[in-house]
Structure formats: structure tokens, C-alpha cells
Amino acid sequence: xxxxxxxxxxxxxxxxxxxxxxxxxxxxxxxxxxxxxxxxxxxxxxxxxxxxxxxxxxxxxxxxxxxxxxxxxxx
Amino acid sequence: xxxxxxxxxxxxxxxxxxxxxxxxxxxxxxxxxxxxxxxxxxxxxxxxxxxxxxxxxxxxxxxxxxxxxxxxxxxxxxxxxxxxxxxxxxxxxxxxxxxxxxxxxxxxxxxxxxxxxxxxxxxxxxxxxxxxxxxxxxxxxxxxxxxxxxxxxxxxxxxxxxxxxxxxxxxxxxxxxxxxxxxxxxxxxxxxxxxxxxxxxxxxxxxxxxxxxxxxxxxxxxxxxxxxxxxxxxxxxxxxxxx
Numbered sequence: 001x002x003x004x005x006x007x008x009x010x011x012x013x014x015x016x017x018x019x020x021x022x023x024x025x026x027x028x029x030x031x032x033x034x035x036x037x038x039x040x041x042x043x044x045x046x047x048x049x050x051x052x053x054x055x056x057x058x059x060x061x062x063x064x065x066x067x068x069x070x071x072x073x074x075x
Numbered sequence: 076x077x078x079x080x081x082x083x084x085x086x087x088x089x090x091x092x093x094x095x096x097x098x099x100x101x102x103x104x105x106x107x108x109x110x111x112x113x114x115x116x117x118x119x120x121x122x123x124x125x126x127x128x129x130x131x132x133x134x135x136x137x138x139x140x141x142x143x144x145x146x147x148x149x150x151x152x153x154x155x156x157x158x159x160x161x162x163x164x165x166x167x168x169x170x171x172x173x174x175x176x177x178x179x180x181x182x183x184x185x186x187x188x189x190x191x192x193x194x195x196x197x198x199x200x201x202x203x204x205x206x207x208x209x210x211x212x213x214x215x216x217x218x219x220x221x222x223x224x225x226x227x228x229x230x231x232x233x234x235x236x237x238x239x240x241x242x243x244x245x246x247x248x249x250x251x252x253x254x255x256x257x258x259x260x261x262x263x264x265x266x267x268x269x270x271x272x273x274x275x276x277x278x279x280x281x282x283x284x285x286x287x288x289x290x291x292x293x294x295x296x297x298x299x300x301x302x303x304x305x306x307x308x309x310x311x312x313x314x315x316x317x318x
Contacts, residue, residue: 003270010263017255024213024249026237029138031216033177051263059270066271 003059004052011051012044019043123230125219126153132234138214141235146208154185154221155197156230163192164229168222169200173207173215173236181207190224210247212240 019039023030030036125132127142128151135142144150154169167190173181185200215238220231240246 002272003266003268006266006269007263010259010266014256014259014263017252017259021249021252021256024211024246024252026141026212026214029214029216029235030176031174031214031235036176051266054263055266055269058264058267060267062267063270 002055003062004056007055007058008048008052011047011049011054013047014051015043015045015047016040018047122158123154123156123221123232125155125232125234127151127234127236132217132219132232135234135236138216138235141214141237144236144238145241146204146211146238147241149201149203152200152202152219153197154200154219155195156221157195160194163194164196164221165190165192165224166196166198166221166229167224168220169198170218170220170222171200171202172218172220173204174218175211175215180211208238209241209245212238212246212249214238 019028019042020030022028028039030039127135127144130142132142134140152169152171154166156164156166158164167187169185171183172179181204183200183202183204185198187198214235216233216235218231218233221229223229240249244250
């Protein structure tokens with residue numbers, strides 16, 4: 001599992017949970033089934049995309065830091 | 076290199092698969108079970124009224140104008156009808172239902188034992204949805220229905236209530252959701268460590284000591300399913316973030 005896919009998985013969960021949480025704090029109405037499912041899907045997709053981007057950036061940052069430290073140790 | 080089959084044994088994949096299966100099951104629920112009541116077409120709606128603690132529920136027809144309620148407190152509803160002279164209604168049941176994701180999560184009935192067709196009448200109903208008071212909060216649609224003796228719906232009205240949890244936060248679902256979000260945000264913040272997975276181990280430089288012949292195997296990144304919290308700098312990811 002790469003950093004981007006791990007970030008996407010985390011983002012999907014965060015997006016879905018945030019939609020339900022927004023209903024709990026009265027910002028959304030999830031009383032009807034189909035609109036609620038649409039909101040959940042939108043939350044999951046947006047969260048997944050953002051999570052993948054964040055994971056990708058964090059992965060590159062992690063690789064850059066550790067490749068630099070490895071080069072320092074080899075000198 | 077991580078085994079491809081091990082992905083299907085991971086809890087996250089199982090969760091995503093369960094969400095898709097649940098979604099497919101919910102979409103296939105037959106329409107009558109989803110609870111989309113409608114008023115009888117031949118009955119003027121103004122002749123049936125429902126009040127919630129003295130206030131007409133017709134003023135709370137949208138989520139933005141929802142009644143602010145406390146589910147730990149008793150709600151006094153009054154179902155009343157007043158038809159024109161020749162018409163009568165054999166109301167035998169006054170019912171309120173609270174919907175969440177299209178399903179009734181709380182129902183309360185006031186059933187009349189000997190319903191008689193009458194032109195007017197009232198049915199008081201007291202409701203304390205304590206079963207969901209400590210579980211949920213937020214905006215919910217509630218349907219108040221007049222049920223006839225033959226089981227048909229004479230009239231029903233949708234309105235919205237906004238439940239404030241006891242002390243503002245004492246509800247199980249929002250607390251669980253906050254915990255899940257914090258856990259996943261932590262996993263997302265640590266996801267950069269997964270970038271080391273699947274990469275070949277670094278080849279030793281010319282100044283480095285050559286590996287001994289007959290020594291142990293070269294170090295490879297561990298699989299994601301076996302990585303623990305005590306991961307080392309060699310690229311093992313944390314176990315945080317799995318759900």
C-alpha cells in the first residue's frame with residue numbers, strides 16, 4: 001500500500017464520518033435515504049481525493065527526508 | 076513486497092466492502108418501507124392539525140425551521156381533526172415516527188380501542204424518545220399520521236425537529252464519530268511512511284562493508300498487515316489509521 005492509497009483510504013473514512021457528524025451538529029439533514037446516500041458518496045469521494053493528495057505529498061516528503069539522511073550517513 | 080492477497084484481509088478493505096454491500100442493500104429497500112407518507116388526496120389538509128407542546132408543527136416544515144426539542148423531555152402532541160358536516164373520519168391511531176436514513180428509528184402510537192367515525196376529535200399523545208436521546212442528536216424529520224381503522228393513512232404531515240443532546244455533547248454517536256475522525260486524521264498524518272513500502276533496499280555504497288557470505292537475508296520492508304506500532308526507521312508503517 002502506497003502513501004497515496006493509504007491517505008485515500010483514510011480520507012474516504014474521514015469524509016463519510018464528517019458527513020454524519022455534520023448531521024449530528026444540525027448542518028445536514030439525513031432523514032431521507034437517497035439524499036443521505038448521495039451526501040455520503042460525495043463526502044467519501046472528496047475525502048478520498050484530498051486524502052490521496054495529502055498522502056502523496058507526505059510520502060514524497062518522507063522519502064526526501066529519509067533519502068537525505070541516508071546520504072548523510074553514507075558519507 | 077507485500078502479498079497482494081493480504082490486502083483483502085485488511086480491516087480497511089473489509090470496512091469499505093461492508094459499506095458498499097450495505098449501500099447496495101439500502102438502495103434495494105422497497106419503497107413502502109422507506110416511509111414516504113403522503114396526505115390523502117381527497118382530504119383538505121387544513122382540517123387535520125398536529126401540535127407539539129402547543130405549537131403547530133406545520134410551521135416546522137423544513138430543516139431550517141425545525142422545532143428545537145430535547146429528547147430527554149416529554150413531548151405532548153395533540154392530534155385533532157375537524158371535518159365539514161357530512162364527512163367523518165374513523166381515526167383509530169395517531170402515530171409519530173422519526174426518520175434517519177429513510178428508516179423509522181423511533182415510533183410512538185396512540186391507539187383508540189373503539190374508534191367511532193366522527194367529524195371532529197382530538198387524540199393526545201405523550202412521547203419521550205429516550206431510547207435515542209443519548210444516542211443521536213441533530214435534525215430529524217418526523218411524520219405525524221392519522222391512521223384509519225382499516226390501516227390506511229387519512230392524513231400525515233412531515234415536520235423537522237432539532238434535538239440538542241443532554242449538556243450539548245452527551246450523545247454516543249457524535250462522540251464515536253469524533254474519535255474515528257481523530258484516529259483517521261492521525262493515520263493520514265502518518266501515511267507518508269507508507270511511501271517506503273515496495274521499494275528495493277538500498278544498495279551499500281563502495282565504502283560500506285560488504286555483506287558476509289552465507290549471512291541472513293537482506294532486510295525487506297515488512298508487509299502492512301504485520302507492521303506494528305514499534306516500527307523502525309527502515310520504512311515500516313505505523314498501524315494507526317486502520318479501521
